Amino acid sequence: xxxxxxxxxxxxxxxxxxxxFWCNPISGHATLYWYQQILGQGPKLLIxxxxxxxxxxxxxxxxxxxxERLKGVDSTLKIQPAKLEDSAVYLCASRNSGxxxxxxxxxxxxxxxxx
Amino acid sequence: xxxxxxxxxTLSVQEGDSAVIKCTYSDSASNYFPWYKQELGKRPQLxxxxxxxVGEKKDQRIAVTLNKTAKHxxxxITETQPEDSAVYFCAASSxGYQKVTFGTGTKLQVIP
Numbered sequence: 001x002x003x004x005x006x007x008x009x010x011x012x013x014x015x016x017x018x019x020x021f022w023c024n025p026i027s028g029h030a031t032l033y034w035y036q037q038i039l040g041q042g043p044k045l046l047i048x049x050x051x052x053x054x055x056x057x058x059x060x061x062x063x064x065x066x067x068e069r070l071k072g073v074d075s076t077l078k079i080q081p082a083k084l085e086d087s088a089v090y091l092c093a094s095r096n097s098g099x100x101x102x103x104x105x106x107x108x109x110x111x112x113x114x115x
Numbered sequence: 116x117x118x119x120x121x122x123x124x125t126l127s128v129q130e131g132d133s134a135v136i137k138c139t140y141s142d143s144a145s146n147y148f149p150w151y152k153q154e155l156g157k158r159p160q161l162x163x164x165x166x167x168x169v170g171e172k173k174d175q176r177i178a179v180t181l182n183k184t185a186k187h188x189x190x191x192i193t194e195t196q197p198e199d200s201a202v203y204f205c206a207a208s209s210x211g212y213q214k215v216t217f218g219t220g221t222k223l224q225v226i227p
Contacts (some may be wrong), residue, residue, distance in 0.1 A: 002188070013164070031213070032213065035144065035225050039156050040220070041220065042121075042206075042217035042218055042219050042220050043159065044217070045215065047213065048212060050212055055214075056210045056212070056214050058116070064194060072212060091158065091159075095213065097212075102157070102213075103149070103161050103164070104149075104161070104215065106158040106159050106160075108157075108158055109158055
C-alpha cells in the first residue's frame, strides 16, 4: 500500500510571494488533514476534509490560506501572500473513515522557508 | 475547542531506565488518544494509541494509561534504548470526524 505523497519536499520563497503544496492521500482514505508544524512545536490542524467537503477549518488563516480537495482525492494548500511566520513544515495526513479510532498516516511534509 | 498540555518538554534518561511523559486534555468528549514519535526531519509515526473505554494498553516496552476522570493520559517507556531518542507527541481526538489536537511535544534523550 502506497503512503501519503506530498510535493514539493522543500520550498524557499520570499515574503509576499505565493506558494502551493500538493497532497495525494492513501487510496480510499476519505479523511484528509493539513497540519502546520513550526519548529519545536506540535502539528497544528489547519483544515480537515471529509471526501471533498470541509469539516473543520477553524484554525486556517483564511485571509491568506486556502485549500481544496476536488473530487475527494488529491488536495492542494495555497498561501498567498506568504509571511515570514509561515515558515514551517506542512504535513498532510489521511485516515480511513471506516471506524471511529483509525490511525492517521502522515506524508513526508513540505518544508517551507519564507525569506 | 480541545486543549492538550504535555510535560515535560525535555527529558533525559540513562539507557535502560524508564521514561514517563504526561498529557492532560480539556474536552471530555475526546475518545481516542494516540502517541506519535517523530525523529528529526521525519514524519510523525504512531507508536501506540488508547481508546476512552480502556484504562491501559501495553505493547512490548511501551505502555499508555488513561484516567478519564482526571482527563490525563501518560506514555511509559521501559528499558529505554538510544534509538528511543526522538520527540514524542500526545494527541486527543473527538467527534464523528475525529479532529485531532496535538500536545507540544517532549524531546526524549536516552544517554548510552
